[in-house]
Amino acid sequence: MFRYIFNGTAYSDTSLSFMEDLGMNKDCINSVIRQQKFELAQNKHKRNIAYKEESYPLYVESQLLGTEESKQKWLDSLNEINARFPISPP
Secondary structure (H helix, E strand, O other), rough: OOOOOOEEEOOOOOOOHHHHHHHOOOOHHHHHHHHHHHHHHHHHHHHHHHHHHHHHHHHHHHHHOHHHHHHHHHHHHHHHHHOOOOOOOO
């Protein structure tokens, strides 16, 4: 989850109205939005690597074994990777 600090307090709400209500000026708001976009882009890259290294081998195994257990193991890995590397703001 993306978090930023303003006046010593951590926040996760990046809506314009919320940040304006905090008293943030336009430069601060733009900085937060740029940082959030940067981190989400980094997560896309990290997610793709995790898919290849962690999930794909489980996919191949599930295809070879053909069991519900192996399929669920693969799907669980996808869910864990997606939770670890979110690629869109909440």
